[in-house]
Amino acid sequence: MSATALRLRHHVALGLALAIAAGGAMAVATTRADARTVRATLPGAVAAAAGAAVAGGLDAEVAGGLDATVAGGPAPAGVSASAIVPGSVNRTSLDVSATYDVDVRLGVAARTVRGTVTIGAGNRSGSGIDRLELNTVMARLGALRLGTVTVDGVAVKPSVDDQTIIVPLGGVLPSGADAVVVVPFSATLRSSLSGSNWLFTRANGIIDMHRWIPWVSRRRAFDRPNHGDPFVTPVSPLVTVRIRSDAPLRYGNTGDRVAISADGLTRIFRAVNVRDFVVTAASDYRTRQVVVGDNIVRVVYRPGFPATAALDAAANALRKLEARLGPYPYKVLKVVQSAGAYGMEGPGVAWIPTGTGSSNLRYLVTHEIAHQWFYGLVGNDQAREPFADEAAADFVARSVLGSRRGSRCATAALDRSIYRYSSSCYYEIVYIQGGNLLDNARRRMGGAAFWAALRGYVADHRWELVHTRTLLDALDDATLLHLATSWDARFPTLY
């Protein structure tokens, strides 16, 4: 939290106002000029920090720990000089530190999702960039429509390609410089679980919104022949999401709630160090929780869900995964009943689909929680190198459960993208064969050396994006066995 926290102190991002430090000069742009009627009804320190006011029926919301340097009255918008310089370099990068401030309205019956994301983007790539490539499933599943997209207050002309919004910056953003990108959007939730619809839908009484906030990424094809995750997302140091719904909802999502309106319809959530902000909501969610060490494990579920079994599985998984891999990075771990289809990982969240059978529940909970380390803490391009997250997560899950088994598909390469595995064998090859390869390494190295190496890999690459080869090298470097000589045939592009 050191360097990151310092930078965060310059950000006040609650959907009310945004202040971005750029080259030492502070630009303040109020987004709600009439926000002057403060009624601080929040408890304690949070309300005390409030210098902010809110429009739209909210009583008070300022997150504790954020500097509340919100302008007391209307301030001129778009004040400071932009760091963007004329020219083009035909380049973007994943090495962009981005905060996301999202203000969104949910129309529950109409399935509408309308809002604005304000991205404070800092180019940390060592070279200039002239566009951002923003990932959102809304472009493929939500009939996405964009409003006027601006960069440092200047309108630009974005294009949408597959699941990617390409935002030209109107020039070159030099390395080390920051820009503010505002993307107004509207979309419609799907109503089924078929295909990939389950990622962005309202079905079975539950709203699912996965990978929806337009997020700094690279162009990756959404369509794939299996259930692989076609995403790559760098960690954001701060995400603030202000959700207003037109009907009462309860939520199970990434981050912590920092405010709620008197009518209960508006909530503000905040998350630190996350690769996504997953939202799941239902009118009748209930919760059950247990303390595990210094964490809280919480199951968020509708009536009929096997909450006790899920809570037991999650507590067991967290305890054993922390013992093997090091600390879980957040305070609360939520196991959330999703609308259906597949289990899915999100930061601080494990989605367990409606209808999961009791015979599969314990495994699914453990696998999705294992992703908190492999995908969450140590990230990777899930589309191009699924081994790095799926083989590792499944290996540790089956280690916890003692459920290792043989593959039901022929032996195949483990270094392919998700686009090159069939639906019937993707899981059997990447998860099962990949996990068995890691388990063979454990047996050859010995448990002590193997787990120390894996813990070291997690610690060394915390919050980074790595490659399959990074994981393999971390293991191979921890032994004199030259494991690579037995691996090279399985990773023909890596050795």
Ligand SMILES: [Zn+2]
């Ligand atoms: Zn997985």
